[in-house]
Amino acid sequence: MIRAEGLSRAALRRELRQARRNLSATEQRLAARRLYRQLAQHPLFRRARHIALYLPNDGEIDPRHLLQAAQRRGKATYLPVLDAWPSTRMVFQRVYPGETLRPNRFGIPEPARSRTRLRRPWALDLLLMPLVGFDETGGRLGMGGGFYDRSLAYRSRRKNCRKPTLLGLAHECQKVDRLPLESWDVALDGTVTDRGWYRQRGAGHRPLAGPA
Numbered sequence: 001m002i003r004a005e006g007l008s009r010a011a012l013r014r015e016l017r018q019a020r021r022n023l024s025a026t027e028q029r030l031a032a033r034r035l036y037r038q039l040a041q042h043p044l045f046r047r048a049r050h051i052a053l054y055l056p057n058d059g060e061i062d063p064r065h066l067l068q069a070a071q072r073r074g075k076a077t078y079l080p081v082l083d084a085w086p087s088t089r090m091v092f093q094r095v096y097p098g099e100t101l102r103p104n105r106f107g108i109p110e111p112a113r114s115r116t117r118l119r120r121p122w123a124l125d126l127l128l129m130p131l132v133g134f135d136e137t138g139g140r141l142g143m144g145g146g147f148y149d150r151s152l153a154y155r156s157r158r159k160n161c162r163k164p165t166l167l168g169l170a171h172e173c174q175k176v177d178r179l180p181l182e183s184w185d186v187a188l189d190g191t192v193t194d195r196g197w198y199r200q201r202g203a204g205h206r207p208l209a210g211p212a
Contacts, residue, residue, distance in 0.1 A: 001175045002133070009180060013141060016133040019173045020059035031171055032062035034194035039128075040069050044165055048125035052078040052092045052164070055101075057108045058143070060130045061171050061194065071097045078119055081110045082147070090147040092124065093117050121151050124164035129188070131168045136198050138187035139179035140168050152186040165189050172196075 002019070004012055023031070039045050051070050056062045070077050078092040082104050093110075094117040095101075101109035111117075121127065129148055133141035142148060155161055168191040175193070191198040 001177055002173075004176050004178055004180060009141065010144075012176070012180075013132050013144060016141070016174050016176070017058060020061075020171050023059065023171065023173070028059075028062060031194035032065055035061055035063065035169060035192065036065040036069070038192050038194070038197065039066055039167075044126060044167070045070075048075065048165075050076045050078065050119060050124045050164075051126045051128065052080070052119075052121075052124050053128045054080060054130045055109050056130070057106065061169050063128055063169055066128065068097075076119075078124065079110055080147070081113055082106075088145065088147060088150065090151050091118050092121060092151075094119065122154065122158075122161055122163050127164040127166050129166060129168050131170055131174065131191075133174050133176045133179060134168050134170050134188070134191045134198065135176050135179045137178070138189065138191075139176075139181050140185065140188050140191075141176070141179050146184070149184050149186050153184070155186060167192055169193075 002012070002015060007015070045051070045066070053063045053067050053070075054060070055064070067077055077095055079095045080090050081093045083089040083091075085105050093114065095111050099111055101111055104110050129140070131140045131142055152166070166186070166189045168188045170191055170193050172193045172195045175198075
């Protein structure tokens with residue numbers, strides 16, 4: 001676990017990104033398989049019909065086994081799609097097996113934009129989110145662009161909105177004792193690593209126990 005005391009968000013982000021980049025290709029493959037085992041049979045994943053994920057780009061733990069499993073089970077799967085620069089808007093678009101993807105401005109593959117395949121965040125059942133760092137209270141440190149926070153800002157306005165369930169996905173080395181958070185940061189319902197589950201304290205309305 002990394003101690004955040006005395007570190008700025010920028011310094012903490014650099015240290016955590018380096019930690020996950022230091023993982024070997026073999027360690028990354030093993031982590032991806034362990035993550036799959038943590039989530040694939042969990043009720044949150046099994047019951048969800050509309051699931052948004054991401055594609056790894058900077059050492060993030062790889063959720064593609066889960067993407068493929070969801071598609072095999074007939075679930076609707078979505079990836080984030082960014083507006084053209086300089087916009088900081090992000091939407092979620094359905095992606096199909098074998099679909100051709102193209103790199104966005106950060107080099108991350110995404111489907112070609114199509115209005116008919118977009119889905120609002122609150123219409124998703126489960127959102128599996130990338131992160132740079134996390135803590136046990138639902139804190140999430142992202143890459144700094146604020147794309148997810150802006151897309152999910154409605155949750156602070158709609159106090160009774162419970163969708164989607166927000167799960168951060170991470171390597172165990174990305175755990176921080178306590179993250180310094182800003183007012184606009186959207187809290188996670190839990191975080192899943194290759195080693196286990198971290199449930200947000202006070203999230204009693206959600207079944208966030210570990211694998212069933």
